[in-house]
Amino acid sequence: MQITSSPNKTIQNKDALGGHDAHAMRSVFFISDGTAITSETLGRSILSRFASVPFETFVIPYVDTLERADDAVNQINMAHQRYGYRPLVFDTIVDPVIRERINAAEAFNLDIYEGLVGKIAEEIEVEPSESIGTFHGDVDSDSYKARIDAVHFALDNDDGARTTHYDAADIILIGVSRSGKTPTSLYLALQFGIRAANYPLTEDDLFENSLPKALRPFKDKLFGLVIDTDRLVKIRNERRAGSRYASYQQCQQELRAIQGIYISQGIPNIDVSTMSIEEIATRILQMTGLKRRIG
Amino acid sequence: MQITSSPNKTIQNKDALGGHDAHAMRSVFFISDGTAITSETLGRSILSRFASVPFETFVIPYVDTLERADDAVNQINMAHQRYGYRPLVFDTIVDPVIRERINAAEAFNLDIYEGLVGKIAEEIEVEPSESIGTFHGDVDSDSYKARIDAVHFALDNDDGARTTHYDAADIILIGVSRSGKTPTSLYLALQFGIRAANYPLTEDDLFENSLPKALRPFKDKLFGLVIDTDRLVKIRNERRAGSRYASYQQCQQELRAIQGIYISQGIPNIDVSTMSIEEIATRILQMTGLKRRIG
Numbered sequence: 001m002q003i004t005s006s007p008n009k010t011i012q013n014k015d016a017l018g019g020h021d022a023h024a025m026r027s028v029f030f031i032s033d034g035t036a037i038t039s040e041t042l043g044r045s046i047l048s049r050f051a052s053v054p055f056e057t058f059v060i061p062y063v064d065t066l067e068r069a070d071d072a073v074n075q076i077n078m079a080h081q082r083y084g085y086r087p088l089v090f091d092t093i094v095d096p097v098i099r100e101r102i103n104a105a106e107a108f109n110l111d112i113y114e115g116l117v118g119k120i121a122e123e124i125e126v127e128p129s130e131s132i133g134t135f136h137g138d139v140d141s142d143s144y145k146a147r148i149d150a151v152h153f154a155l156d157n158d159d160g161a162r163t164t165h166y167d168a169a170d171i172i173l174i175g176v177s178r179s180g181k182t183p184t185s186l187y188l189a190l191q192f193g194i195r196a197a198n199y200p201l202t203e204d205d206l207f208e209n210s211l212p213k214a215l216r217p218f219k220d221k222l223f224g225l226v227i228d229t230d231r232l233v234k235i236r237n238e239r240r241a242g243s244r245y246a247s248y249q250q251c252q253q254e255l256r257a258i259q260g261i262y263i264s265q266g267i268p269n270i271d272v273s274t275m276s277i278e279e280i281a282t283r284i285l286q287m288t289g290l291k292r293r294i295g
Numbered sequence: 296m297q298i299t300s301s302p303n304k305t306i307q308n309k310d311a312l313g314g315h316d317a318h319a320m321r322s323v324f325f326i327s328d329g330t331a332i333t334s335e336t337l338g339r340s341i342l343s344r345f346a347s348v349p350f351e352t353f354v355i356p357y358v359d360t361l362e363r364a365d366d367a368v369n370q371i372n373m374a375h376q377r378y379g380y381r382p383l384v385f386d387t388i389v390d391p392v393i394r395e396r397i398n399a400a401e402a403f404n405l406d407i408y409e410g411l412v413g414k415i416a417e418e419i420e421v422e423p424s425e426s427i428g429t430f431h432g433d434v435d436s437d438s439y440k441a442r443i444d445a446v447h448f449a450l451d452n453d454d455g456a457r458t459t460h461y462d463a464a465d466i467i468l469i470g471v472s473r474s475g476k477t478p479t480s481l482y483l484a485l486q487f488g489i490r491a492a493n494y495p496l497t498e499d500d501l502f503e504n505s506l507p508k509a510l511r512p513f514k515d516k517l518f519g520l521v522i523d524t525d526r527l528v529k530i531r532n533e534r535r536a537g538s539r540y541a542s543y544q545q546c547q548q549e550l551r552a553i554q555g556i557y558i559s560q561g562i563p564n565i566d567v568s569t570m571s572i573e574e575i576a577t578r579i580l581q582m583t584g585l586k587r588r589i590g
Contacts, residue, residue, distance in 0.1 A: 026419060035577040038340040040590070045333040045387065046411055049423040059590075061577050088415065092340065108418045116341055116405055120383065123403045124321060128344040144571070145533065151478045155453065183446045186481055190572070238440065276439070277485070282330040282356050295335070295352075 027079035027087035028057045031072055031102060033094060036061040042112060043090035063093060069101040076105040094130060143193060143294040150189035150196075150293065157197035158182055163214035166197055170290055172218055173198040175225035176206075176254045177245075178235045180272050180280060184225070187281045193293030194285075206257035211265060223284060224262045224269030229255055231273045322374035322382035323352045326367055326397060328389060331356040337407060338385035351378075358388060364396040371400040389425060438488065438589040445484035445491075445588065452492035453477055458509035461492055465585055467513055468493040470520035471501075471549045472540075473530045475567050475575060479520070482576045488588030489580075501552035506560060518579060519557045519564030524550055526568045 028047065030040040036059050047055055058079070060072045079087045089107045093099045103109050117128050156162055157169065159182065166172060171188070173181045173196060181198035188194040205212045215222060227235075229252045236246035244250055262269045268287055272280045285292070323342065325335040331354050342350055353374070355367050374382045384402045388394045398404050412423050451457055452464065454477065461467060466483070468476045468491060476493035483489040500507045510517060522530075524547045531541035539545055557564045563582055567575045580587070 035573050037573055037577070038336050041333050041336045042407070042411075044590075046408060046415065049389075049412060050415070050419065050421050051424060053419060053421055057590075061581055086418070088418070094344075108415075110411055110414065112337070112411070113341060115410065116337075116407070117344060119405065120341065120345070120403075123381070123383070124345065124348060126345050126348055129346060147572070148475075148478055151481060155450070155477065158450065180443075182450065183443055183485065186446060187485060190478065190482060190485065277442070278330050278332055282332070286356055295339075295354075 024085060025054050025056055025083050026085055027083060028055050029076055029087055029089045030057065030059045031063055031089060031091040031093065032061055033064040033098065034061065039090045039092045039112060063098060066098065066101055069098050072102060073105040076107045080106045146193040146293040147190065150193045153195040154185040154189040158185065160199040166218045168195060169197040169221055170195045171223055171288065172221045173223055173225060174201055176201060176258055178232065178239065179225040179227045181225060183277045184280050187277045191281065192285065192295060194290060201258055206254055219265065222267045223288060224267045226259065226269050226271040228273040319380060320349050320351055320378050321380055322378060323350050324355060324371055324382055324384045325352065326355045326358055326384060326386040326388065328359040328393065329356065334385045334387045334407060358393065361393065361396055364393050367397060368400040371402045375401045441488040441588040442485065445488045448490040449480045449484040453480065455494040461513045463490060464492040464516055465490045466518055466583065467510065467516045468518055468520060469496055471496060471553055473527065473534065474520040474522045476520060478572045479575050482572045486576065487580065487590060489585060496553055501549055514560065517562045518583060519553065519562045521554065521564050521566040523568040
């Protein structure tokens with residue numbers, strides 16, 4: 001079975017069967033004997049350097065039998081016929097017999113591992129194993145537990161729901177409503193095992209001249225999110241269209257007030273307006289020097 | 296600034312300055328001009344094939360100036376001196392001037408991109424751009440919105456907190472308490488934009504002969520998690536040590552009852568006992584055929 005995602009661009013020239021057309025749809029397969037996370041992460045990152053090309057991507061995880069390999073080969077060959085170009089195949093399959101089967105497809109195969117694994121083996125003078133370990137370590141490991149604990153911590157301490165456990169927090173994100181605190185907290189927890197609480201500064205909080213009481217003892221753990229007014233208006237309108245909450249004036253006032261608080265209280269902060277959640281989380285680690293609990 | 300993680304193994308022979316020792320600590324750097332997610336994901340996956348070697352890993356994101364490059368080079372050279380072996384460096388820096396600076400460190404450099412990018416450019420006859428796109432696409436894109444919406448959906452519908460929005464769910468995870476429903480729901484949301492609710496089957500639910508009322512209209516969306524008794528006992532004991540809730544007998548009874556429900560109601564299910572959250576989520580997509588909303 002495959003996990004498809006819809007084409008990231010519309011088909012611009014699906015009849016380009018002969019000759020070369022740089023704008024023709026290209027199929028790309030991310031294939032692995034595991035989750036395919038590595039293959040997909042690397043593959044998408046590389047494809048982003050060919051932004052003018054419309055790619056249709058397919059993720060095929062758990063290709064760990066010859067039968068599944070044949071199924072993948074069929075899908076690749078069908079994509080070849082559909083667009084008239086060899087699909088690109090990124091694979092991280094370890095088993096040589098299964099890899100060989102995949103390599104028989106009518107495709108352009110990109111061997112992600114073998115070159116690198118061989119070079120490393122030579123450098124460190126250790127033979128690689130024939131199987132790949134789990135990416136986030138053993139499920140009984142301390143880091144697995146740290147991760148799950150962090151997720152539950154983020155949930156329990158989301159949106160100011162509870163403020164009595166801030167002594168156990170690694171970081172407390174603050175910001176106006178819908179500035180990205182919740183997804184960032186969860187990403188920090190899932191990806192880095194960091195215990196992130198978050199607290200929304202409401203109108204009442206914003207127009208006081210001091211921090212909310214619950215936050216005062218933990219000033220060193222506070223980290224502020226900033227977002228530009230237009231973007232906040234857009235996001236809030238998706239939630240409550242036409243409301244005062246989503247109005248330009250309201251958003252602007254809240255954002256000015258919160259930046260005043262960041263400055264007067266000396267709270268580190270970051271403008272997240274053009275950042276993905278991954279970027280926000282990584283930048284926060286970088287700026288705070290906070291240590292991951294996993295990875 | 297760097298984001299360190301602690302060594303994944305203890306140092307076994309830190310004085311092995313001359314001669315080769317396969318059990319000596321090796322330093323590894325994941326370096327990028329962006330988040331370093333690609334570099335780290337690929338690097339860790341490859342290192343897992345050298346499980347006998349203790350690696351100390353460092354992640355250095357946002358190396359996008361010569362100054363930051365020099366800072367990274369210093370860290371690499373210090374690690375070289377510390378252990379007496381050349382550190383491994385996985386980098387995905389696009390700018391050739393910055394890359395050259397990194398390459399001057401006393402390290403074994405693994406060029407992740409260049410080989411692959413060049414091969415692809417030749418195959419598709421398109422020149423690569425000099426900069427890398429954002430990994431999860433533009434923050435104004437539909438997929439970004441789908442992602443954030445999915446995260447909020449997962450939160451609002453966590454742990455059976457609310458059952459009135461199940462018509463909007465892509466999937467409803469069920470299982471006994473602490474079988475991994477919440478982290479899996481959140482991962483499905485963050486990584487794939489899938490709207491995953493989750494509902495814990497409590498003792499009352501389990502010993503009824505039918506599904507809880509709230510779930511009955513949505514039988515087609517249900518997906519069950521299974522976990523082995525020993526592991527559940529361990530996890531619950533970490534939460535409430537010595538409680539009836541964490542006792543072997545209680546866990547065993549609940550797990551037998553829930554498997555009875557899965558069978559009698561024909562609910563697809565998966566044993567998550569030895570799986571990471573990534574694996575659980577990917578397997579669920581594979582088994583259900585559920586389509587991602589992002590990626």
